[in-house]
Amino acid sequence: MKSILVLAQSYPSPENIYNLAFVHSRNLEYQKKNVKVTVLNFSAKTNYVYEGINVVSPDSVLELSQYDSVVSHAPNIRNHILFLFKNLTKIRKIIFVFHGHEVLEVGKYYPKPYKWEKSTENSFFRWFYDKIKLKILNKILNSDKVSIIYVSEWMRSEANKCLKASYSSKEIIVHNPINYSFYERKYKYKETENYSDFITIRPLNGSKYAVDLVVALAKANPSLSFDIYGRGDYFLHNDLPENVRHIDKFIPQNSIPDLLDNYKAVVMPTRLDAQGVMMCEMASYGIPTIVSDLPVCHEMLDGFSNVYFIKNNDFLNKKINILDLIPLSEFEQVDRFNPEELALKELSFILS
Structure with missing residues (x-):
């Protein structure tokens, strides 16, 4: 051996x-x-x-x-x-x-x-x-x-x-x-009144995780709703927009797919990543996924029809038509992970 x-x-x-x-x-x-x-x-x-x-x-x-x-x-x-x-x-x-x-x-x-x-x-x-x-x-x-x-x-x-x-x-x-929990199952949206349109799972401390860009996108789209899961001090120093909810908790990895099924799309911007594993997991699961328009994000997720790239400077004024966000239908790309x-x-x- x-x-x-x-x-x-x-x-x-x-x-x-x-x-x-x-x-x-x-x-x-x-x-x-x-x-x-x-x-x-x-x-x-x-x-x-x-x-x-x-x-x-x-x-x-x-x-x-x-x-x-x-x-x-x-x-x-x-x-x-x-x-x-x-x-x-x-x-x-x-x-x-x-x-x-x-x-x-x-x-x-x-x-x-x-x-x-x-x-x-x-x-x-x-x-x-x-x-x-x-x-x-x-x-x-x-x-x-x-x-x-x-x-x-x-x-x-x-x-x-x-x-x-x-x-x-x-x-x-x-x-x-x-993680296998994202590889062995596929996203299936189940509409419910208890959840918002978009989900973000991010540490709130550390500018590289770009929670401020999620907030900026929410402000640019007041008719849409956003849930941000994660712990940290961001909202001790910044206002929480009316269309944003902060859920102050850590989500175990194997529980994330079930949670994603309650949302229409995810928002996962970044300012720096060597790969961005959770971003890759969410995209592979099939849920519509909004990410930063950075070279490493393209390296990981080009070819995924459910991935939408936004330049970090554009989150401030980007208007989102949620009907344009389509789940992944062809899963061949997922095999890269x-x-x-x-x-x-x-x-x-x-x-x-």
């Missing part, structure tokens, strides 16, 4: 089932393919088993030579890179999976915070840290033992710009898969 060690800064547990859940979903697929998975969770205090996956703490003694490959998700210097440098001679193969900020110059990409969000981070320190981070990454990426998985072509292109290097001979693009096929593609690369 093949065996891999997965490095993650955090991981789901019975106490918090949402920590890096996208890493866990991958691992479950690997185990279905008869690959033994052990997770080194840098935030864990004790060892535990979660849904059949062995999770160990940093205090554990690991025989690294037993693993065919070590897979590092969103590697940081403090934990992942230090661990890998210390044990490089004992490790057969390393796969970095780059998801976003860990391989970008953050100041060049991340949008300015909302005015009421005070940043405790020193901009010079952030710039300096990123320079050191990228220099160290380049050093280890030059090792013959290291290969790279990017979640999108956009991520690969921007990472190469920040690294000022290309590793095309040992990299591959594999999208994050969608097929959990089983993507797991096989990843495993082939990881174990090659």
Whole structure:
């Protein structure tokens, strides 16, 4: 049996089932393919088993030579890179999976915070840290033992710009898969008076999640109604329009499809994403989906007849005719996010 060690800064547990859940979903697929998975969770205090996956703490003694490959998700210097440098001679193969900020110059990409969000981070320190981070990454990426998985072509292109290097001979693009709950069912609208026309599921803190653009779209379309699910402080600092309801709760992933069936369309803008997994899940489910007109959104969702792209600057005055929003009817496009096929593609690369 093949065996891999997965490095993650955090991981789901019975106490918090949402920590890096996208890493866990991958691992479950690997185990279905008869690959033994052990997770080194840098935030864990004790060892535990979660849904059949062995999770160990940093205090554990690991025989690294037993693993065919070590897979590092969103590697940081403090934990992942230090661990890998210390044990490089004992490790057969390393796969970095780059998801976003860990391989970008953050100041060049991340949008300015909302005015009421005070940043405790020193901009010079952030710039300096990123320079050191990228220099160290380049050093280890030059090792013959290291290969790279990017979640999108956009991520690969921007990472190469920040690294000022290309590793095309040992990299591959594999999208994050969608959850099975979106893949195995299809959207079916059920009209009810208890729900609005549109739904958004977003954290309310962080300008990259663009809740302000949802509010702007609502103001531009006063005859339509909008429900925003998520926690955060946005509406402590901004008025709630009459046609918007804020539902202050977190929705478990496997409950989202049932919830979507109550709405005519979703609104999921963004200012920055390496992929936008939930956006992909909603579009794949078949509900009409409004997203930002950004390159990464086109990379993920071009070809989906139920997806509508709006430039972020146009949310302020975009008039929506809800009759123009048509559910997905041909589902061939959804296979680009097929959990089983993507797991096989990843495993082939990881174990090659």
